[in-house]
Amino acid sequence: MEIKIGVRSVHRELVVETELSADEIEEELRKALASDKGVFSLTDTTGRRVVIPVASLGFVEIGEDEVRPVGFGGTL
DSSP states (O other), X not given: OEEEEEETTOSSOEEEEOSSOHHHHHHHHHHHHTSTTOEEEEEOTTSOEEEEEGGGEXXXXXXXXXXXXXXXXXXX
């Protein structure tokens, strides 16, 4: 699943590919936001960990769970 994270005062968004479901990501985000000095962290598909203080979060965009076909062809 692709996650886009906007960080305040940073012009580029962070893009993270993770194996977590949308519900799992949302639950982690809710836990992080519940604390004033919390951090939101995700581990990507290569094992790299991204840690962002919740005070710096601008937005979190969670991609779709389903895989959509790419290209011009019809169904297989």
